[in-house]
Amino acid sequence: MAAIRGTSVVLLVALLGVGCKSVEPYDYGPLLDHMPASILVLPPLNESPEAEVAPVFLSTITRPLGERGYYVFPVALVERIMRENGLPTAHEMHTVSLNKLDEVFGPDAVLYITVRDWGTSYEVLASNTRVTLAARLVDVDTGQQIWAGSATAVRSSNDGQGGILDALVGALVNQVVASALDPTPEVSRQASVLLVSNTRSGLLEGPFHPEHEERVRKEREKREARSSSAAP
Amino acid sequence: MRLAAAALLLLTAGCASPLYDWGRYEESVLAMETGFQDVDLLDEIDALERQAERAVAKDKRPPPGLHAHLGYLHYLAGNSDAALRHFQAEKAVYPQSTVFMDGLISRL
Numbered sequence: 242m243a244a245i246r247g248t249s250v251v252l253l254v255a256l257l258g259v260g261c262k263s264v265e266p267y268d269y270g271p272l273l274d275h276m277p278a279s280i281l282v283l284p285p286l287n288e289s290p291e292a293e294v295a296p297v298f299l300s301t302i303t304r305p306l307g308e309r310g311y312y313v314f315p316v317a318l319v320e321r322i323m324r325e326n327g328l329p330t331a332h333e334m335h336t337v338s339l340n341k342l343d344e345v346f347g348p349d350a351v352l353y354i355t356v357r358d359w360g361t362s363y364e365v366l367a368s369n370t371r372v373t374l375a376a377r378l379v380d381v382d383t384g385q386q387i388w389a390g391s392a393t394a395v396r397s398s399n400d401g402q403g404g405i406l407d408a409l410v411g412a413l414v415n416q417v418v419a420s421a422l423d424p425t426p427e428v429s430r431q432a433s434v435l436l437v438s439n440t441r442s443g444l445l446e447g448p449f450h451p452e453h454e455e456r457v458r459k460e461r462e463k464r465e466a467r468s469s470s471a472a473p
Numbered sequence: 474m475r476l477a478a479a480a481l482l483l484l485t486a487g488c489a490s491p492l493y494d495w496g497r498y499e500e501s502v503l504a505m506e507t508g509f510q511d512v513d514l515l516d517e518i519d520a521l522e523r524q525a526e527r528a529v530a531k532d533k534r535p536p537p538g539l540h541a542h543l544g545y546l547h548y549l550a551g552n553s554d555a556a557l558r559h560f561q562a563e564k565a566v567y568p569q570s571t572v573f574m575d576g577l578i579s580r581l
Contacts (some may be wrong), residue, residue, distance in 0.1 A: 303536070307493060307536055314538060347572025426554050
């Protein structure tokens with residue numbers, strides 16, 4: 242898998258509340274009840290200090306969603322069409338009503354993404370490239386949120402390297418070549434993959450995935466087992 | 474490196490065999506997003522046409538969005554017939570795109 246290629250990758254998922262005790266399983270009920278076949282990804286809201294994150298981000302989100310078994314509307318084309326229809330910014334695109342999105346695109350669900358962190362920070366001993374994504378998937382027919390998740394991917398220039406001197410030189414060199422070899426696209430791809438496919442709270446395999454039926458059946462069984470054991 | 478790889482394997486479900494040949498679709502998304510600065514539109518169309526043919530030759534579904542994206546590139550290059558053909562192909566492979574494709578076709 243291409244995402245594993247990087248030699249110094251530290252990956253974190255926002256596994257909120259994970260401790261030594263048992264972790265509450267993610268509630269897939271709403272997703273199971275409104276399983277979408279098609280997902281409209283809107284250009285992301287950008288809360289990072291970087292000026293423009295949408296082009297690179299949008300070039301890393303289709304593949305993880307497609308490989309997860311969903312039809313993904315052509316992201317760049319969707320953005321163009323929305324701009325041409327008087328919506329110049331992601332912020333405005335996120336305010337369009339579900340009815341209107343349904344009329345123009347006809348998706349089963351809309352994915353609203355916010356980019357929280359984006360890009361590289363340079364420190365004394367290392368540079369860190371970080372991408373943090375938060376996402377909400379909304380069912381178009383009911384307006385209900387059917388899934389939500391967040392993920393962070395970090396790549397540090399100096400993971401697994403030698404002494405402090407090496408690290409200092411490493412930071413300098415990294416800073417110099419950063420513009421030529423920007424790791425942000427790769428880190429964005431990793432964040433997208435984690436968001437969509439992490440085993441604790443990622444999206445269930447969708448209708449185009451060969452394991453869709455089986456996964457849905459298992460999740461339903463788990464839910465039934467939990468609700469019957471919770472009954473008095 | 475090993476730790477990172479193990480972490481990714483643990484955290485993400487089996488990615489053993491990809492569902493699609495993504496080819497240069499996502500690079501092409503980036504090219505369109507950045508206004509084809511370093512990319513020649515006609516070269517881009519050629520490359521994606523070959524990718525679409527490859528999927529047909531292997532009797533595999535092209536990745537979602539590929540035909541629609543390619544159709545729009547044809548439209549930008551002034552070739553409405555080819556645009557129409559690809560919008561219809563997207564719809565045929567993925568009926569989920571019908572509303573959107575019909576809208577685009579009506580504007581050609």
